[in-house]
Amino acid sequence: MFELPPYRPPSEANSTLIRVTRGCPWNRCAFCGMYKTERFQIRDLEEIKRDIVTASKFPVSRTVFFGDSDNLVHPDIAEIAEFAAEKLNPERITSYARLRTSFSMSLKDLKRIRNSGLTRLHFGLESGDDETLEMIRKGISFREAVKGGKKAKKAEFEVSLYVLSGITDRWREHALNSAKAINEIAPDFVRLRTITVIPSTILWHRMKKGIYKPLDPVLRLKEVKLFIENIECETVLYSDHISNYLWRGSGAFYTGISGKLPDDRERMISELERAIKMAEELDRRGELVDSNMLAASGKIIL
Numbered sequence: 001m002f003e004l005p006p007y008r009p010p011s012e013a014n015s016t017l018i019r020v021t022r023g024c025p026w027n028r029c030a031f032c033g034m035y036k037t038e039r040f041q042i043r044d045l046e047e048i049k050r051d052i053v054t055a056s057k058f059p060v061s062r063t064v065f066f067g068d069s070d071n072l073v074h075p076d077i078a079e080i081a082e083f084a085a086e087k088l089n090p091e092r093i094t095s096y097a098r099l100r101t102s103f104s105m106s107l108k109d110l111k112r113i114r115n116s117g118l119t120r121l122h123f124g125l126e127s128g129d130d131e132t133l134e135m136i137r138k139g140i141s142f143r144e145a146v147k148g149g150k151k152a153k154k155a156e157f158e159v160s161l162y163v164l165s166g167i168t169d170r171w172r173e174h175a176l177n178s179a180k181a182i183n184e185i186a187p188d189f190v191r192l193r194t195i196t197v198i199p200s201t202i203l204w205h206r207m208k209k210g211i212y213k214p215l216d217p218v219l220r221l222k223e224v225k226l227f228i229e230n231i232e233c234e235t236v237l238y239s240d241h242i243s244n245y246l247w248r249g250s251g252a253f254y255t256g257i258s259g260k261l262p263d264d265r266e267r268m269i270s271e272l273e274r275a276i277k278m279a280e281e282l283d284r285r286g287e288l289v290d291s292n293m294l295a296a297s298g299k300i301i302l
Ligand code: SF4
Pocket: 024, 025, 026, 027, 028, 029, 032, 033, 034, 035, 069, 098, 124
C-alpha cells in the first residue's frame, strides 16, 4: 500500500516503516551489500506525506522508523518528521544516519530536526580505529566520527552506535580505539554486529582472492571482552543480531552479550569468559560454527 524501506534495525521490528530516501548516498563500505543494487534517491516530499497518511489509517504501532541509510541528507527531513509526529502520534521516531553527515551539519540544523520529532539516530560507527576504518572504506576518521556522534548528542538525539566485531586482525587496536570512540561520544546504545562476509561485497572479493579473512570466532570473543572492559561511559550494549551467535552443531551456545554499562560489566565479562572457554574447546574438536560458516552454506541469510 506504500513504499517500505528494505532494512530496519531489529529494535524497530514493530515500528511503522516510512521510506524517506532510497539506498545509500555513500554505498562504498567494503563489508556492506545492503543497497548495492539501489541507486540513491531523495524521495519526493508529497509522496512521503501520502505514505504517512496511508500508514495513519492502520495505527498498529507506537513507534516510527525512517529508512533508508542516511535520512539526514533529505532537505525536508524536519518537515517529514513533523508531519509523521502529527499524523502518527508515535512515542518515538528513529532513523538510520551517517556520522559523516552529522559531522558535516550545523548544530542548529541538527537541533531543528530533533525538535521536529525525530528522536533517535542509528549510526554505523563500525570501528574507532583509523586503520580499520580505512580498510573497510567507511569514509570517515576516528576524530570525525567522534565529532559527528557528539554533535548528535548535543542536539539531544538518542544515539545508537553499531560496532562491527571480527572485522580485522588488528583486533586489539580495533577494540581499544572503538571503546575510546564510545567513551567520547557516550551513546545511549551500543549495538554489536559480527562481520559476516556477504557475497559480491568488496570484502567477499578480497576473501576470494585470499587477501582477506574475518577474525576467527575465539579471537572475536576476546575482542568483545577487551572492548567491554574499556568502556567507561554509561551506556546500554546489545548484541541483538544473529551474526553474533556461535553454534555447536545446530544449537547456539552463545547468543551475544547484552547489558548496562558499567553496572553489568562483571556479569558480561564472566559470560564472555565462559563462552571463550567453550569456543576454544569446540574449535579444538572442529565443532565450532559461526555466522560466516552458516551464511556460506546458505543456512542463514543476512
Ligand atoms: S554500511 Fe551504511 S554507510 Fe556504509 S555502504 Fe552500507 S548503508 Fe552505506
